[in-house]
Amino acid sequence: MSAPGKTEPLELIVRARTGDTQAWGDLYREFAPAIFRFCRRAMPTREDAEDATMEIFMKLRDKLEQYDQTRSFTAWLYRVAANHCWDMLRRRKLRQGKETEDVTELPLECPEPNQLEKLIEERTSEEVRKALDKLGVRARMALVMRYYSDMSYDEIADALGVRRAFVGVVLLRARHELRQALGENSVLAAGGIR
């Protein structure tokens, strides 16, 4: 798992670990845009995303020692980012007095395949991004972890604190929420076609 077009910056990491300021700057320059984009997708506002990006890189200074060089740095970095963003969102929800959403067992109605295809064909990337903003924090985070960071089901389960068997359900529910946001006036919005 790695972000597209990114090679593993092992030399930079080694230098950064020794406190090389220049290496830190290079690491930051290389990965900040991707991490900011991750945070932008995961967090509700641009300001939150900016704060989260800075905090992730500050955290990285302490955490870099824990990085296992035999594994993908990008994947590890996304995991750090995902955990940080989810922690921020969860703390905020706790502060707001909202309990963490549980994976509900309400039924999901199966969409009519042709209408789903039509909906997907008609929607642009920009519309999807706008629709993402309307999702609940867990749904959005799950989608971002999976389709931006390419995190495995095990990693998502770990980060979100759910059983691995529920990750598929969380993702499916998130997709349903997304479809609802994408096509609020369509029949799919009401939970699908029978």
Next chain:
Amino acid sequence: MSQSELTPNKHLDEITLLLYVERQLDRESAQEVSLHTQTCTKCLTLLRALDRESRLLTRAMFEQDEPLPARLAEFQATVKRSMNWIWGVVFGLAMLGIYALYTGYIEPWQQQLEQAGFGSTNLLNLLLFQGAFWKGWQSMFTLLEAVALAATMGVALFAFRRYVRRGSTLAMMFASLGIMTTFATPASATEFRKGDTVEIKKEEVVKSDVFLSGDHVRIMGTVDGDVYAFGQQVDISGHVNGDVFLFAQSGRVSGQVDGSLRSFANNLTISGTVEHSVLAFNEVINLDSNGKIGRSITVFGETVTLDGKIERDVLGFFKQMAVSGTIGGALSGKGQSMSIGGGAVVGGPVNFEGPKEPSVASDAKLAYPVQFKLSEHKSYNVRGGGYYIWRVIWTGAYVLLGLVLISLMPKFAVETVRAAENLGASFGLGALVLPGVVIASIVACITVVGLLVGISALFLWVFVLISAEVVVGAIVGEWIMGKTTELWPLVARMAVGIIAVRVVTSLPWVGGWAALAVTLWGMGAVSLALYRRLQPVMAPNIPSVPMGPMGTPLPANTTVGGV
């Protein structure tokens, strides 16, 4: 996945297809799905749709729709490293500021109070154990609990400030307050009397606390409780078993008070007995030769005459003090002049700080020689280098406070600075809040129910008072360096602004007025921002989400609960 789910007559459920697309099924199940979709067009279409949906999601997320913000582009790990020394300096200055506060104000007071025989090692003990405001352990715990709970409520209120608008949250908080008040020690019934002349007659016995208000207040009988007396003239010639809180133009205690006396009056004369201690803020206080105080007396007044007997210590801040009575403990005072007349007996050390040595009659009996300290006459316009050094230290402390406040509440900080731009409203509100909250808090405190509210409001007031300079610093900094809403640029502007404000408030003659203006302006801005925060805000224009009808039967292939 059971075999029956894969028969051509029964379609696959969506989660199974999603897991197949995501390559999360085991080999056997994946083969079954593959076989099924070869013969079932509907499931194959759904499978393809899910796959396309995955790709759409990935594409949407990876597209670079906005560049890296300038704030992040500027943020480098090296910047943080280079900021470390600034934090070190600021923390150092703050520590010095705290040290200055302690050595300059708290420690001397503590020492003076200890010298005065209050025996305790801290002010809290003084108030709680030896003061009579709070009687006994039960009351003390109630006070501590109340303060702790008030502080907790204050913090909670701040943390949940955005959600206080919600009725349920408000209800919860008021319910909590209600529960808290029920935890407090139930107050005994209090009797209220009001009129031009209010009397407790000689033969009368009041079996409760009593609250007396009138032009002339006379207590000739007995009160089995505390007395709160407000009047032009208050005369206590009877017997009070509890404490006396006296607010009067002229007060006289010729009877017996078994508890303590707290007096706020122009003139106070004690010719009777106060079994416990006396705390008096009076222009003139006179302890008559027949007067007796069972413990200590602390007095803030212009003219203090002590002819009677005091079993323990005296601590006074006054213009002139004359002592010809008996003092069992120490005599400590600070003022213009002190005279210890013939017949005076002082069992403990005598300390006086003033412009000239106290006059001591030759026949006065002093256990220790008088310790005199010449008070330094500080001219406002003649300032030593130390003054300016401490100004620098305090500037650092304010910058640190600003850093903490802006870091903790970045959005509120920006809102407050924006509020400060509204000069008229800020000054007006500041002029209202500065004295108004204090008066309201005192009024709240002296009423039975309002103690929590009063103390909380006072805490908040002090906090806002301290923060005022930070707010004004931030806006002055913006005037100098331009507007911003970002964190570090705002911190930089705040620091520059605070330095500018401190320079202006250090100027002779105009500095004091400038400081007052800064206080009014800053307090007003914080109050205005708080006011705006607490105003109900219309919900953003979020389109309503259509809901499916309740109780609709589930379709045949619906799964419940997941895989």
